[in-house]
Amino acid sequence: MEQIVITIANHSHTHFAEEICEVIAASAAIRGTGIAKRTPEYIRTKIENGNATVALVGDTFAGFCYIEVWGHNKYVAHSGLIVHPEYRNLGLAKKVKEFTFNHSLKKFPDAKIFGITTGLAVMKINSELGYKPVTFSELTDDPKFWQGCQTCTNFSILTSKDYKMCLCTGMLFDPAKQVQKKQSWFNKTIVKLIKDKKQRLLENNKKVTSWKK
Ligand SMILES: CC(C)(COP(=O)(O)OP(=O)(O)OC[C@H]1O[C@@H](n2cnc3c(N)ncnc32)[C@H](O)[C@@H]1OP(=O)(O)O)[C@@H](O)C(=O)NCCC(=O)NCCS
Numbered sequence: 001m002e003q004i005v006i007t008i009a010n011h012s013h014t015h016f017a018e019e020i021c022e023v024i025a026a027s028a029a030i031r032g033t034g035i036a037k038r039t040p041e042y043i044r045t046k047i048e049n050g051n052a053t054v055a056l057v058g059d060t061f062a063g064f065c066y067i068e069v070w071g072h073n074k075y076v077a078h079s080g081l082i083v084h085p086e087y088r089n090l091g092l093a094k095k096v097k098e099f100t101f102n103h104s105l106k107k108f109p110d111a112k113i114f115g116i117t118t119g120l121a122v123m124k125i126n127s128e129l130g131y132k133p134v135t136f137s138e139l140t141d142d143p144k145f146w147q148g149c150q151t152c153t154n155f156s157i158l159t160s161k162d163y164k165m166c167l168c169t170g171m172l173f174d175p176a177k178q179v180q181k182k183q184s185w186f187n188k189t190i191v192k193l194i195k196d197k198k199q200r201l202l203e204n205n206k207k208v209t210s211w212k213k
Helices: 011-031 040-048 092-107 120-129 143-151 155-160 175-212
Strands: 004-008 052-057 060-070 075-083 112-117 132-134 169-173
Touching: 004 060, 004 092, 011 040, 011 052, 011 060, 011 075, 040 052, 040 060, 052 092, 060 092, 060 143, 075 092, 092 112, 092 120, 112 120, 120 169, 143 155
Parallel strands: 075 112
Antiparallel strands: 004 052, 052 060, 060 075, 112 169, 132 169
């Protein structure tokens, strides 16, 4: 059994940048879907800035994902999720994405997290993490993000639809809504506990009353 280690990428991982780009490009070609092209320089910057997650088996790269920051820290996107073909279908993408998600929540606690994808695996993983499908109008309007789509084969579709829709599905995780949800769950639970307690007290009181009689 090989041990897979997932960690925040650092300077010692920059030499994986070329291989990561090659595997992303090769996988997109096989899938026949569009994908924004990444350069090794871009990947290296993400690694150097502590905005990337890497999965390793010994000295071999097994998985990768990085964080992009948009709209003055209002939004972050988790992009470039890739698992080396040798390590697919083991649940590794899920682990890498979850690790990146938690790292991102700590580093950018107020940012909405989003992604655009054509991949079912990514949609499944995102849904499990609490993302909701949204229209592009809910995502960042930072033009630099959308410029990244220029290298995708479907870019003409995006522009013909005035950046409102494309083949990708937009998915969004809003931490503020999660807090509200948790709070509303907490409030409901507290109200229910108080109701139950009152009810029990009343019942006990009734029992005592009837016993006294
Ligand atoms: C997509 C990719 C990251 C999945 O990696 P993986 O480690 O094999 O995925 P996991 O084992 O964690 O699977 C996660 C879920 O997705 C499902 N899944 C995995 N590959 C899938 C595929 N090709 N099609 C549909 N569902 C898939 C799994 O069954 C699992 O679902 P479950 O929780 O219901 O069991 C990997 O195949 C890859 O790197 N592909 C090329 C790059 C790519 O497509 N990236 C996404 C860019 S949008």
